Amino acid sequence: MIYPTHFKYTDQHEWLHIEGDVATVGITHHAQDQLGDIVHVEFPAVGKSLAKGKSACEIESVKSVSDVYAPISGTVTAVNTTLEGKEAVINADPHGGGWLFKLKISNPAELAELMDSVAYTAIA
Amino acid sequence: MRRTPFYPFHKEAGARLIDFGGWEMPVQYTGILDEHAACRERVGLFDVSHMGEVWFRGPKAMDAVSHLVTNDVKKLALGQAMYTAMCNERGGIVDDLIVYNVAPEEVLICVNAANREKDYDWMVTHNPLGVDIVNESDFYAQLAIQGRHAEALLQSLTDVPLAPIKNYWFATGTVAGVEHCIIARTGYTGEDGFEVFLPAGAADILWAAVQKAGLPYGLANIGLGARDTLRLEMKYCLYGNDINDDTTPLEGGLAWVTKLEKGEFIGRDPIVAQKASGVPKRLVGLVVEGRIARPHSPILQNGVVIGEVTSGTRSPSLGLNLAIGYVPAAMSAVGTSVEIDIRGTMAPAKVAKTPFYTRPY
Numbered sequence: 001m002i003y004p005t006h007f008k009y010t011d012q013h014e015w016l017h018i019e020g021d022v023a024t025v026g027i028t029h030h031a032q033d034q035l036g037d038i039v040h041v042e043f044p045a046v047g048k049s050l051a052k053g054k055s056a057c058e059i060e061s062v063k064s065v066s067d068v069y070a071p072i073s074g075t076v077t078a079v080n081t082t083l084e085g086k087e088a089v090i091n092a093d094p095h096g097g098g099w100l101f102k103l104k105i106s107n108p109a110e111l112a113e114l115m116d117s118v119a120y121t122a123i124a
Numbered sequence: 125m126r127r128t129p130f131y132p133f134h135k136e137a138g139a140r141l142i143d144f145g146g147w148e149m150p151v152q153y154t155g156i157l158d159e160h161a162a163c164r165e166r167v168g169l170f171d172v173s174h175m176g177e178v179w180f181r182g183p184k185a186m187d188a189v190s191h192l193v194t195n196d197v198k199k200l201a202l203g204q205a206m207y208t209a210m211c212n213e214r215g216g217i218v219d220d221l222i223v224y225n226v227a228p229e230e231v232l233i234c235v236n237a238a239n240r241e242k243d244y245d246w247m248v249t250h251n252p253l254g255v256d257i258v259n260e261s262d263f264y265a266q267l268a269i270q271g272r273h274a275e276a277l278l279q280s281l282t283d284v285p286l287a288p289i290k291n292y293w294f295a296t297g298t299v300a301g302v303e304h305c306i307i308a309r310t311g312y313t314g315e316d317g318f319e320v321f322l323p324a325g326a327a328d329i330l331w332a333a334v335q336k337a338g339l340p341y342g343l344a345n346i347g348l349g350a351r352d353t354l355r356l357e358m359k360y361c362l363y364g365n366d367i368n369d370d371t372t373p374l375e376g377g378l379a380w381v382t383k384l385e386k387g388e389f390i391g392r393d394p395i396v397a398q399k400a401s402g403v404p405k406r407l408v409g410l411v412v413e414g415r416i417a418r419p420h421s422p423i424l425q426n427g428v429v430i431g432e433v434t435s436g437t438r439s440p441s442l443g444l445n446l447a448i449g450y451v452p453a454a455m456s457a458v459g460t461s462v463e464i465d466i467r468g469t470m471a472p473a474k475v476a477k478t479p480f481y482t483r484p485y
Contacts, residue, residue, distance in 0.1 A: 036155060036156055036349065037155050040415065058467065062349065062440070063437075065416065
């Protein structure tokens, strides 16, 4: 698997695409593969303020439920409502159409703690 | 971890393997939804060799079995099988089993993988008739072939006529050149299909033969993940989740295999007493709105906890969120509204008619 080089990553298998002061967040190919067929996402409310490390949304696969943690602190500006009823897109296109939510970055200093694709590939 | 004789084939097929009660078993090959659909629409192959096989032998073999189980196994004809519970002195379920009347003095019992040793110990310490009880689990492998094409597929590998084998009957014979197989029309999916007991040493031969014979039928290998979604759509109990040593057959929805009129069996007295005084809780099917309930999710009514979910999943066939759980008997009627606490959010749910799924053929 080639992980996009313009993304940042966490050891919780989330990716971030940072554009200006907004980060688009999703789960990595490795994460979707581990979860198996995804059938439901419980999104955060738009406008919700999330501290880094707090549960941002929950992903249900047939077998289990998993938390997606806020990889950085921020305010939710959008969630990917196109996934409702089409959650399989997260499995098929985790780094693209399967994005989960967007965060307005509240503490840019936290970005320094994220991994680049080389570091992430080593643990994925 | 223990492995079945089919382990190398699971590895080779790229299955994801998990620890299932001490067994390294495939949870999925291509994906749970794919495999579930393959079994419902075509035919699926399951390695169920982790299940245990215990033989009772001797002139009083079936009497000894009848002493241990709730169903009226003495009514079994030769070649007939029966699903039953086996209870402890409190009426709690030690295991759920299938009893096969193989020969006049030979009875085979198929037990759950995680209960192999527990069941065998229970059986030999509750054997007042002194019949010969042998745990032959390691000598057998077992494959389940389930789905609408199961009969055609298996028939291409055996001269044993399969069409005359009715549900919960079996025959013995040769499959793909492997002698001494037991071919039973049983399963855990809600589909038509067979479970085949074979000598463990012949596992390689039969696996290869079934794969080849399955090609024209679109055979898929099925892991434990889809095995669970398939059985849940039927509200078939999973021992350890839905029933255990502390639940009675009346509570667990197994009254239909509990024949109190058959005479003495272990656990009969407390079950009779419970029937007379009223069954406190019942295992029901639930359809849940919005989210997927999981084992141990609390079930509430009017804000009060009344029970607990024991199994839950998204139903691939129905597109609904299904659960099984215990509620007080007074709240167990079909249509009863409850809420399920799913990680802190309340999801509305209704007691539903089961099985949830009915096969269309």
